[in-house]
Amino acid sequence: MSSALSASQIREAFLKFFEERGHRRVASSSLVPQNDPSLLFTNAGMVQFKDVFTGREKREYSRATTSQKCVRAGGKHNDLDNVGYTARHHTFFEMLGNFSFGDYFKPDAIAYGWEFVTKTLGLDKARLAVTVFNGEGGIPWDEEAFELWAKQGVSRDRILKLGLKDNFWAMGDTGPCGPCSEIHYHQGDDIPCAEVTAGRQCKGVACDCDRWLEIWNLVFMQFERKEKDAPLIPLPKPSIDTGAGLERIASVVQGKRSNYDTDLFQSILSRVSELVGKPYSQEGGASMRVVADHSRAAAFLIADGVQPSNEGRGYVLRRIMRRAIRHGSLLGLDELFFFKVVDRVIELMGEAYPELRDGRTFILEVCKHEEESFRRTLNRGMKLIDEEVARMKQSGAKVLSGEKVWELHGTYGFPWDLTEIILKERGFEADIAGYEKLKKEEAEKGTDEGGISKDKAIATVHLKLLERLGPTEFLGYEGVGHEGEGSVRAIINKGGVELTEAQEGDEVELVLDRTPFYGESGGQVGDTGRIVGHGGKAVAQVLDAQRPVQGLIVHQVKVTQGTLKVGDMVQAGVDGQRRSSIRANHSATHLLHKALKMVLGEHVKQAGSVVAPDYLRFDFSHFSPMTPEQQEQVEDLVNGWIRENAESQTRVMNLEDAKKSGAVAMFGEKYGETVRVVTVHPQSTELCGGTHVRRSGDIGLFKVTGESGVASGVRRIIAVTGLGAIQYMRETERELKKAAELLKTSPKDLVKRVESTQKRVKELEHKIEEMAVKAQAGSSKDLLEQARDINGMKVLATRMDPADPNVFRGLADQLRDRMKSGVVVIGGEKDGKVVLLVAATKDVVARGIHAGNLLKEMAKEVNGRGGGKPDLAQGGGEDPSRIPNAFDKFYELVKGTNLS
Template sequence: MQTHEIRKRFLDHFVKAGHTEVPSASVILDDPNLLFVNAGMVQFVPYFLGQRTPPYPRATSVQKCIRTPDIDEVGITTRHNTFFQMAGNFSFGDYFKKGAIELAWSLLTNSVDDGGYGFDPEKLWATVYLDDDEAIEIWQQVAGLPLERIQRRGMADNYWSMGIPGPCGPCSEIYFDRGPEYGVDGGPEANEDRYIEIWNLVFMQNERGEGTSKDDFEILGPLPRKNIDTGMGVERIACLLQGVDNVYETDLVRPVIDLVAAIAPRGYGEGNHEDDVRYRIIADHSRTAAIIIGDGVTPGNEGRGYVLRRLLRRIIRSAKLLGVDRPIMGELMTTVRDAMGPSYPELVTDFERINRIAVAEETAFNRTLASGSKLFDDAAQSTKASGATVLSGSDAFTLHDTYGFPIDLTLEMAAEAGLSVDEEGFRGLMAEQRRRAKADAAARKQAHTDLSAYRELVDAGPTEFTGFDELTTEARILGIFVDGKRVPVVSHGQAGDSGTVPDRVELILDRTPFYAESGGQIADEGTVTGTGASATAKAAVNDVQKIAKTLWAHRITVESGEFVEGDTVVAAVDPNWRHGATQGHSGTHMVHAALRQVLGPNAVQAGSLNRPGYLRFDFNWQGALSEDQRRDIEVVANEAVIAAFEVNTFNTSLDQAKAMGAMALFGEAYPDEVRVVEIGGPFSLELCGGTHVQNSAQIGPVTVLGESSVGSGVRRVEAYVGLDSFKHLAKERALLAGLASSLKVPSDEVPARVENLVDRLRAAEKELDRLRLAGARAAAANAAAGAEEIGGVRLVAQRMAGGISAGDLRSLVGDVRGKLGSDPAVVALIAEGDDDSVPFVVAVNQAAQDRGLRANDLVKVLGAAVNGRGGGKADLAQGSGKGAAGIDAALAAIRAEMGRS
């Protein structure tokens, strides 16, 4: 049974049982605890917590999930995937244990002709929580499972929570017995390779408190309603129904393996375990990367971007270790698209962008591998020169962590160079890095924001937004919240729970002209004033945020009087603020259209921010823009302003908007009906819920301030619009006039004159550096001649003149060491740098090393005295500090250390 059919049967089964089919959410959700969605229930959390009333009593979905904590295990085991599809059914206060077990059992064991999967009931086992006698009884009644095929397990295995305060409850897991060829008898407790988990039924009934592990937390009490959350692993079901040994050989993953096997000199399944692992890594990571890019992530050095970059680099590395010596990423992405497209059509429609980003990262990483090879060669040469045969763990870790050079390539290249690698030292450094990362992630984890206080208002219906048509609206106060708690009244000077001014006061109105922050546009500012008997009440609106995407929360500062729930008020947006905001937002559309006109359709939006008079726009693009391109973008945008294009907005269906060519943000979830903003017909057509000018001429001049990189494959353009643009240009003009006056040349000759002055200054600095280094060399030569002897070792420990760089010190140390001959000698030079730093270098010749002296030990002595640190090898080490006052003490410490050696 093909995977697409497995998905369809699951959804059909539960829709027939009265469930609402809910599309998969993006793998990126606004959750402080999750880099990626990692479970099918994540998008339903507000319903489980009782913060929002679910729009349906029961639901079903097949959710895209990403789990990367055990990325290094991928390919080694037969069941780990970084991307997987979690099929689930959910009940929100509707059916509970009996219903969940009945529905799961019938789908698994019904015949294929009856819409089921046709599993043999005799091969299915169940586990339950330790004291869940009710679940055992249901399994016996509903499924006829004998007691010997139901096992009780502890909290770590059969009690589910999100790992943070929130919903939790006992669970029952369903396992399939693959037979004695996969392991010993005895059920899941005995062997989870033979007995493979295929479905987890969570009986979500409690709320947990803080804790430190899976089985160490307090149960705070029952949830408002008992809920069901289940998860069936689509890939594992496919593995069993397709009769393959592991999830990497199912119909959606195996095509990638076959593609690589047709290219690589060594095949798959030929008895080489390490090669098979590499094939599986490529297959798994390729589809994960395609899904992540499809949902809007680009490679970067932190967060989601770093995870994506690591996945792509593991693909490239594994291919190279298989002997693939040419680019392969484009073929991998094409294969993933063809295999996954029927279930995820966005991989087809957005393929050009997905492929371009993946291929660009492959190109960049190949350059990194080339530079890493050079760095490896240097490290290997130094290791051999010192007489050692083992490349240090710190060298291997530096190559891996700083330069992205894979450890297995380091191992292979070391073997070719006749060296081994201190793998234990490398693993220790990696483990320490992981510990720090996990501690950092744990520190950032937090309970889900408690929105239950707003639930009544959220359920009552959305705030009516009037701001497209008016800036002043009469409204009724539906609710008042002080520091997240609902109160009947708030007044000027009212204290919060702590007895001081509250951190946050919010008004919820039934209708409002205030734009709530979203889509890159920051919120409106203005006032809310009372009417009638409450006419003295006045508040400044500082921010507006959406609660549950439907309720406008006006964050205010009460300036006079008091506001009472139920009062009628007048909400008024500051017209100057709104005018500037519309200029900024419409200007963003202008810049986007100009970018695409100058650079082509691959320049796609990757984020934006606009406020009155200013905009910034991020877009997917490889490499910096040329000066001509920047100028052309500015020209095109301003030509559109001068053209005075009409700005039209209208609502239509999402499908119709896409058919018209309207631009949408990748990874963004849109409703069935969307708002389209059209500026100048085909010039700019985008899905957008923001506020805009009525005519492009109202944007005013657009001045591009600059363009920069904000991550691999993502560039940022910043610009001023309207009066801010004029003020910026006036300031630039005044600056140019001032320079022209100072240089006594016409304005158009300023650039050439400045360039001439810069060239002369550089020449003078170069000559000064030459003279300074010549003086330092003379001083070093004198120091060598006057070397002191300590314990039979000649020592030069000297403070050099200020302004000497670390590079110059390394050169000088080499000169001095050369002048000291073959007798045991140590050279330690230290100086005050130009930037308040204190660079220092230590060199130890071979004769001194034979007596047990090491430069990487002595450099630490210097560093301790000048509030710095350093490192290196036995013959040469360097570092830098910040305490120039300790230079003399550092040199004395070196002498003392030599005396003890």
């Protein structure tokens, strides 16, 4: 065994080994799966090849090898809570794999695996063992694999048989499946084992301890299950899917008992150690390991376009980052530190994964922004938890209620799982079941932060059509453009049933063998138009064109005349004017992307888009709102490129060559091995399957109509082009003239007139407030006569409509001055909303009255929230009809307060 091999050398050795044996080296796919909406993240090497294994997708190669980025930190595959406390669990890891798509099978896969492990890596054969499927559930045992391992020289007593749980793989209840075989490495019997501690014998390879470590899994896809629990059917072309965790392989090759002791982590841990000012050690180093592991996951997820948020993938990323920041705080890191650790990850892994280096500036900004935000939340949340813990100690309670956990989460943004961890550290528990119940109730109201939304599953009928008919030929790129002839290959009704014909009035889906209609994808909406058959006797209005399966274009139509049948030859015509507008907006989107990078910085990445005939929408990564000057700069750049009227160019290239040429990939596109590279202007080259203008001048004019934030670190631009831009400016000019007429001035002097009018309005509002306060001051004596005497102090709740916070504060000061000792609530309604204000004199505050706490409970009665200082607090709510209930709650709370 060569201890000199670094993790990078192992990765390269693996890929080179299989390249030399006819495998295509394929780049790692994104951590966000593009062909499996059921997955939060890519969690195995085979995910990017799933459609190849099922036959939905064809590639020009039948053998592949990859080093795939993987994350397991949410949903079914969730190792988050174990990370930092074990030697092997990680949120992010790399999976080395070799794949055969109906090419070689068990003999070659087993021979390759054994050769790489024993010869290339030089692992001691005496420390290796393998497992095969033992036969369960009516499935025969894998005798073939057993004999093939023996043929490689593996001692028969080192070939163990394990069951369905360990050695049988399935993609789901249906689909490809088959037995698998694992290679295990013996680390030593001195490693602790729970079985031995309990007085029993270690189970060896089958044991949960780390004495035997699985380092490679070979899946033999040789069966298919058509229906759940149905008999297995042999596949005509069996395939191979293998996976070997780089972290585990590195630990074995480098002679380490923990993945964290390998060079994959040591440099990162050294950075954490530098920041903490203490050396790293296995004992007591859990928090450092958490920070190191989570910094890798954060770097790669952000590089692949995931942003911290309160839903879906973004919520998982936020949990990972905040868990790391929390452990940094436990280590004494009170200043921003996480981005510094992430920067070490980029430095360490940027060569193997260039997307880290390309996105470095943005990745670090996201980390800084999230840590700044969370530290504010953490400080506020810790104070609240301290208060709750003090109350529980006083009352003898051991469990924090679900309502309090929800309040910390919903009102103050404090993560429920962090609440649970902190309480556990202090010897208390959290009522998570109660929290989940409240969370569910909020979800039913439509306000839950929820999990990842499930994309609609690809209709089975479309998959079957693609398999039977093959891909649709798209005619819309070049000369044929808007029109073309094709044959009706399929007609489908709304229930997903295939028909032989469609009659006048029917709304159906049509599939042609060739079409000029662009199916919606990559942000560009689908085309509309007409399909005509039988010499004009049959007509269908095309309402939309979709691409439910990659390669298949489906026309959603309404038959307006005659009858269309499967097999008919038809003339398909796209709405040319609409298509031209879409093309202009799509090309403008590319130019906008480049202009944003030049004005705001290279960290800008597309985060979504819509290209419609009447507007374009472009979402991009950036943290602060654009200034008017920046928006003007972007407009000037784009319009300058439009005026240059450069000829657009389109090239069809190999994907890897296209990326090497500098072409930028656009968000939402799924790329095959061959791609279209579109250059709208020499400044902008993108990978894109959409339709574009022939010259940049065809865009006409570009105008930004709006810029806003849509999520943390994501901004959105809305813009129009051509005639749409001219129409927008004319409408704006008309509104400007109308406003000027109303204020009896000219458009040129409108700003001055508005400023002077605003000044006059403020002066009048101030006078009205003064008059209202004087009027209420005169009646404050009468109001005090309504005050109650509770626990030796004056207590008053009064209503005033319409509500005005400024007037409320003035009146509250008057009442406090006159009552000398007491607490007052003023409530009212304005524009359908509730305004509440609580004020207390200093002496009753000293006795235990807290205005902020009183208001917090009262606000719940009016479906609102609020808080404040012990002597003054303000809040509001949504239900004015319950203001009397809030007052009743106020009197009840004051009466029940334990005064000193």
